[in-house]
Amino acid sequence: MMQPGARPKRGVPEGLWIRCPNCRNTIFRKEAEQRLNVCPECDYHFHLPARERIKQLLDQDSFEEWFTDLRSLDPLQFSDRIPYPERLKQEMAKTGLKEAAVVGRGYIRGRPVVIGITDFLFMAGSMGSVVGEKLTRAVEEATRLRLPLVIVSGSGGGARMQEAILSLMQMAKVSAALARFDSAGGLYICVLTNPTMGGAAASFAGLGDIVLAEPGAMIGFAGKRTIWATVRLELPEEFQSSEFLLRHGFIDRIVHRKDLRTELARLIDYCERPGVRTHTVAG
Amino acid sequence: MAPQHRLPFEEPTAELEAVLARLEASTNPNQDHSEEIRRIRKELTALKRRIFSNLTAWQTVLVARHPERPQFLDYQELIFEDFTELHGDRAFGDDRAIRAGFARLGDFKVMLIGHHKGRNLKERNECLYGCAHPEGYRKALNKMKLAAKFGLPVICLIDTPGAYPGIGAEERGQAQLIATNLMEMSRLPTPIICIVIGEGGSGGALGIGVGDRISMLEFAYYSVISPEGCAGILFKEANEQTKAKAAEALKLTSRDLARLGILDDIIPEPLGGAHCDHREMANNLKTYLLRYLRELSEIPINDLLERRYQKFRRIGVFEEGLAEAARELAQELPPGRQAM
Numbered sequence: 194m195m196q197p198g199a200r201p202k203r204g205v206p207e208g209l210w211i212r213c214p215n216c217r218n219t220i221f222r223k224e225a226e227q228r229l230n231v232c233p234e235c236d237y238h239f240h241l242p243a244r245e246r247i248k249q250l251l252d253q254d255s256f257e258e259w260f261t262d263l264r265s266l267d268p269l270q271f272s273d274r275i276p277y278p279e280r281l282k283q284e285m286a287k288t289g290l291k292e293a294a295v296v297g298r299g300y301i302r303g304r305p306v307v308i309g310i311t312d313f314l315f316m317a318g319s320m321g322s323v324v325g326e327k328l329t330r331a332v333e334e335a336t337r338l339r340l341p342l343v344i345v346s347g348s349g350g351g352a353r354m355q356e357a358i359l360s361l362m363q364m365a366k367v368s369a370a371l372a373r374f375d376s377a378g379g380l381y382i383c384v385l386t387n388p389t390m391g392g393a394a395a396s397f398a399g400l401g402d403i404v405l406a407e408p409g410a411m412i413g414f415a416g417k418r419t420i421w422a423t424v425r426l427e428l429p430e431e432f433q434s435s436e437f438l439l440r441h442g443f444i445d446r447i448v449h450r451k452d453l454r455t456e457l458a459r460l461i462d463y464c465e466r467p468g469v470r471t472h473t474v475a476g
Numbered sequence: 477m478a479p480q481h482r483l484p485f486e487e488p489t490a491e492l493e494a495v496l497a498r499l500e501a502s503t504n505p506n507q508d509h510s511e512e513i514r515r516i517r518k519e520l521t522a523l524k525r526r527i528f529s530n531l532t533a534w535q536t537v538l539v540a541r542h543p544e545r546p547q548f549l550d551y552q553e554l555i556f557e558d559f560t561e562l563h564g565d566r567a568f569g570d571d572r573a574i575r576a577g578f579a580r581l582g583d584f585k586v587m588l589i590g591h592h593k594g595r596n597l598k599e600r601n602e603c604l605y606g607c608a609h610p611e612g613y614r615k616a617l618n619k620m621k622l623a624a625k626f627g628l629p630v631i632c633l634i635d636t637p638g639a640y641p642g643i644g645a646e647e648r649g650q651a652q653l654i655a656t657n658l659m660e661m662s663r664l665p666t667p668i669i670c671i672v673i674g675e676g677g678s679g680g681a682l683g684i685g686v687g688d689r690i691s692m693l694e695f696a697y698y699s700v701i702s703p704e705g706c707a708g709i710l711f712k713e714a715n716e717q718t719k720a721k722a723a724e725a726l727k728l729t730s731r732d733l734a735r736l737g738i739l740d741d742i743i744p745e746p747l748g749g750a751h752c753d754h755r756e757m758a759n760n761l762k763t764y765l766l767r768y769l770r771e772l773s774e775i776p777i778n779d780l781l782e783r784r785y786q787k788f789r790r791i792g793v794f795e796e797g798l799a800e801a802a803r804e805l806a807q808e809l810p811p812g813r814q815a816m
Contacts, residue, residue: 266794274710322792354701357727358699362791365686369686423641433646443652
């Protein structure tokens with residue numbers, strides 16, 4: 194499927210050696226990759242592409258991807274520096290993904306889950322019609338199948354500007370689906386990764402029964418530049434970081450990438466209700 | 477009375493209005509100006525109609541932001557009776573950018589909620605131009621739940637450039653509070669009517685914008701990002717030209733939203749925009765609200781909630797399945813074989 198030369202970028206840039214943006218140490222790329230794209234010196238969590246995330250979180254070969262043939266259109270004939278359809282093509286070539294969200298079903302240490310991932314590398318993980326539709330369908334499927342839902346957000350772009358008001362309305366759409374899932378008693382765990390901002394943070398990524406975050410992720414509503422331009426004050430240390438949100442009471446746990454799978458499995462077990470099947474695939 | 481503040485494209489009407497004012501003020505009993513006054517009035521009406529039926533997207537934004545445009549408190553005074561404000565968010569503080577309270581409209585008792593931008597400097601400082609903090613969204617939801625408990629419908633009047641981008645807002649969970657409102661409003665068991673009366677600024681607007689009717693005043697706008705913000709991203713600089721281009725690209729006018737299938741209704745504004753005649757605007761809005769309060773209150777709650785869900789569920793433009801596969805296949809084939 195993939196063209197040679199269009200190999201998807203790892204979160205760690207190409208080349209044998211890379212520099213960690215956090216500790217500034219030069220590190221061996223292979224070593225970071227072996228450590229789940231985490232800096233061996235300072236534990237900085239590099240970006241993790243959606244496919245890698247699936248490999249890390251789900252049991253081997255257990256992932257069944259859904260709704261792969263949804264494609265964005267260009268209802269507004271929007272052009273940023275290049276026309277939107279062109280931009281989409283470039284992003285597909287760059288990432289090997291068809292859109293910023295990947296959804297489906299899989300197992301976490303033997304526990305069946307519905308999972309959704311938004312990938313920052315594809316248009317900053319922003320939510321347009323397709324991302325909104327995929328996440329909404331995933332939530333609806335989780336409701337129908339009575340499975341726990343895990344969404345790993347890497348949506349730094351919030352609602353996608355290129356689809357304007359349609360993107361904004363996806364926030365309401367997916368939140369409404371999550372309301373039904375919640376009313377039906379479903380367990381929803383959000384995992385916030387770097388970065389989760391704007392319309393994503395203000396919809397699906399803010400609505401988990403349990404909210405986890407990777408260390409050092411940037412999470413918030415307004416962008417730092419916008420805030421600075423409004424208040425003209427120096428922003429507090431660690432502003433809008435996972436640690437900042439934990440301190441202010443908006444997330445439950447900061448979880449190192451290497452522990453994420455185990456933690457998810459444990460949390461799912463805690464929320465398992467007697468009489469409700471969760472260890473076999475329903476439907 | 478003619479508005480004090482004039483938008484650039486309203487200038488052509490200034491001259492005629494000045495002549496009209498002079499004639500009307502004339503007290504000379506020997507001269508009868510009535511014929512001329514009638515003629516100028518007619519001309520003025522035609523001119524305004526011409527200007528306002530051809531507004532660009534950016535001009536619409538300017539009308540929506542007109543300093544004399546009626547705001548939440550104007551409508552509250554002109555349309556509703558016995559407004560009883562409820563201030564408490566039960567957690568942090570009273571956000572003056574969002575107002576909430578019981579009110580009566582005809583035979584209906586309602587919960588009236590909305591952004592207030594401020595009509596003078598004092599109000600504006602207090603309301604931060606209608607940019608709400610998390611406590612505002614929390615207050616709004618708290619009062620909506622109260623309304624649902626006692627079977628009152630909810631009316632949300634939306635008018636905000638956006639949720640407040642500040643340090644305190646982030647510390648107190650701006651994103652999380654907005655998200656919670658989207659989720660809870662989608663299943664609130666009472667009718668909700670949402671009207672964008674001026675600015676519909678992104679998540680800050682949507683935060684009180686999920687309901688059974690989503691409508692806009694004719695010259696309001698509703699957008700995922702401000703034209704200024706969009707211009708900054710697209711053209712690296714926000715000036716008059718780039719802001720106009722960005723506004724155009726964002727498809728943010730009531731007509732655009734209706735075309736995209738997002739809007740239920742466009743509520744007409746008086747000639748020259750709502751700022752020209754608060755009373756007429758309020759009457760139009762009142763008629764609209766009464767009609768849909770009546771209509772929505774007759775729908776069984778379960779049906780209402782199902783319709784509300786489907787209303788948002790169907791929003792989105794994409795393609796799926798075979799059509800896409802066929803198109804990709806066609807692209808891969810050499811041009812000569814496509815005809816087959």
